Amino acid sequence: MNIMTLVLVLAKMRWLTPKGLFLLLAAVRKEGVNVMLLLHVAARLFGDKPALTDDWETVDYRQLFTRSRTLSIHFSHVYKMKKGQKIGFLCRNHLSFVTALFAASRIGADLYLLNPDAGKNRLKEMMQHHAFDVLVHDEEFAPLLNAFSISACKKFIRSSTLQNAIADENGILPRSSSGRIVLLTGGTTGKPKEAVHRPSILAYISPFFTLVQRLELHHRQTAFVATPLFHGYGIGMLLSMIALGKKVVISSDFKADKACTIIKKQRIDVVSVVPLMVHKMLDCRVQDLQSLVCIASGGAELNPKLVQSVSDQLGMILYNLYGTSEGGLLSIATPQELATFPGTAGRKIRGIQLTACNEKGQQLKPGEIGQLCVKSKNGWAQTGDVGWQDGAGYYYLCGRTDDMIVSAGENVYPQDIERVLSYHPGIDAAAVIGIRDERFGQRLAAFVQPAPHLSLTTEELLSWLRPQLARFQLPKEIIFVQTMPHTALGKLDKKELEKHFSSTGEQQLPLT
Structure with a gap:
């Protein structure tokens, strides 16, 4: 990152003007370095310009800042929130969620963003593990949270009540540095991982x-x-x-x-x-x-x-x-x-420094497939994604490291097969998984969602695939489905597809 890049960024943001620079320095002095700093300067630069529209209303930049500032004082004085506390958010996309994020960041709290569609057991596990000081949640999740009977969380705040938050107009908060923003990741099985970010200009x-x-x-x-x-x-x-x-x-x-x-x-x-x-x-x-x-x-x-x-x-x-x-x-x-x-x-x-590495952590040459790793303060961090870089500097993904299938001694990347299947004119979606097999270790099973009003047969599809795939890449089974399961983020849920088979590799009830 050089000075010229910084100049270009600030110019595009309209911050590289005498007024903009003055507002930035004034905001740092008043707010400290946190996410509210961004909104403070934006409110001064863009004023009554529309800022945010949700399903119910539209607010301009000045209103968004005022509401967020009022809520931060409300959080501090009424709910006694303070720097370093763990604040969880279980919310859909709406204005109250956004203002609450800015407000809690202003206090210096650590913000934990929970997936509302994670499922009852997963949510309960996260609540128990993290023991939030406060959980801000939407009304729809109140019955679920009440059923948990969790004593670890000290306070529950319904997001719908935040719209009417009041605070002393002359109330002030001490400057604060931003706490952490924690994204809870980990797909649909296993314990969620914490992706921790500390906002930094x-x-x-x-x-x-x-x-x-x-x-x-x-x-x-x-x-x-x-x-x-x-x-x-x-x-x-x-x-x-x-x-x-x-x-x-x-x-x-x-x-x-x-x-x-x-x-x-x-x-x-x-x-x-x-x-x-x-x-x-x-x-x-x-x-x-x-x-x-x-x-x-x-x-x-x-x-x-x-x-x-x-x-x-x-x-x-x-x-x-x-x-x-x-x-x-x-x-x-x-x-x-x-x-x-x-x-x-x-x-x-x-x-960004991004490269493909082998199992020993050694960097690979262009064209060689390995796990993509990104350089961090603590060395090379594994992304969990398998991919490669071509000679022109473009990256390609082959799937997740835990998606790779070993069948009859061959390493098979499902994404390679799925990409070929996507070109078939009669297929809307496709997914390939590995199924336990006594002879091959794993065998390939392809789930195929045909285009509406089209019918495909297994033999027709295999005949179409054979000229385009290596023999070890050909699926041993093809299962036709009406729809594919997806996570709340829109990712294909292969764990759900695996439920189609028993632990011995035998087919269970068909998917619909």
């Missing part, structure tokens, strides 16, 4: 600048953050657009019909999504998406068939963002790069 300048530059976000006006704010991708896009003074639209849930209506009504020009959302919106009402000039897709693999579909129907507006909860944004592929290098995760962002 210098640490996030380079990723932010690359995001703005490649997606040309400084030229956009209104963004629809369709991804959940409890995920790093969602909260990162929200804060980026606020820093630029843009209007941000959020919604408590994602339904394709509702999303298309929002995009048309709000004249959205940039939307942050996962690939499944893109697919559903194209199938719903593609004519309502004509205002879009940028679709930022992340959180899951973007297959070449979907890239081509977006290009055919909406033009060259699809970007592929790759990152991890722990490492943040790592690479970006532009529409032009996706057209030239189908399936690529793009080039790494400025200031």
Whole structure:
């Protein structure tokens, strides 16, 4: 990160003016260095410009800051929140959630973002393990939390009550440095991992600048953050657009019909999504998406068939963002790069060191497959993703390290087979998993979702696959399903697919 990069970033944010620099220094002096600092400066720069719209109302930048500041004083004086406390959030996307995040950050509390769709057992486990000082939650989760009978959490606050929070207009808070923002990750099985981030201006300048530059976000006006704010991708896009003074639209849930209506009504020009959302919106009402000039897709693999579909129907507006909860944004592929290098995760962002390593931790040459690792303060950190880099500097993903299947002594990456299946004109979605097998160790099973009103047979599909795959990559079984299971983040839920088979590899009840 050099001085010129910093200058360019501040200029795009309209902060590199005498007024902007004065406001930044004044905000640091008053607030300290925390997420509220960003909103403080944005409120002074953008004032009555629309800032945030949810399912119920729209507030401008001045109102958003005032509500967040009032709530921070309310949290401190009424609920006795203080620096270093653990504040959990169990909320959908809405205005009260956003103001509560800013307010708790201002106090210097550690913010824990929980997945509302994690399931009863997982939520109970997280509550017991983390022993939050305060949990801010939506009304819909009250019965569930009451059923837990958890004494570890000291206070429960319903998010609906925060809209009417009051505080002394002259009340002040001491300056504070930001606490941690903790994302609880780990998929659908096993104990969640903690992806810990401590907001830092210098640490996030380079990723932010690359995001703005490649997606040309400084030229956009209104963004629809369709991804959940409890995920790093969602909260990162929200804060980026606020820093630029843009209007941000959020919604408590994602339904394709509702999303298309929002995009048309709000004249959205940039939307942050996962690939499944893109697919559903194209199938719903593609004519309502004509205002879009940028679709930022992340959180899951973007297959070449979907890239081509977006290009055919909406033009060259699809970007592929790759990152991890722990490492943040790592690479970006532009529409032009996706057209030239189908399936690529793009080039790494400025200031990031990303490479493929073997099992011994040794860096691999271009073209060699290994686990992607990112350089951190403590050395090379494993991402858990398998991939490789080509000679031109573009990265490609092969799946997760725990997805790799060893069948008859051969290493098989399911994503390679899934990518081929995605090109079949009669297939809407496909997933490949490994099933326990006494002879081969594991055998390949492909789950296939045919396109509507089309019928496929196993033999027809295998005949189509044989010329395109190595013999050891051919699925031993093909299971046709009506729909594929997905997690709350829109990722394919292979753990759910594995339930189709018993521990011995025998088929169970069919999926619907």
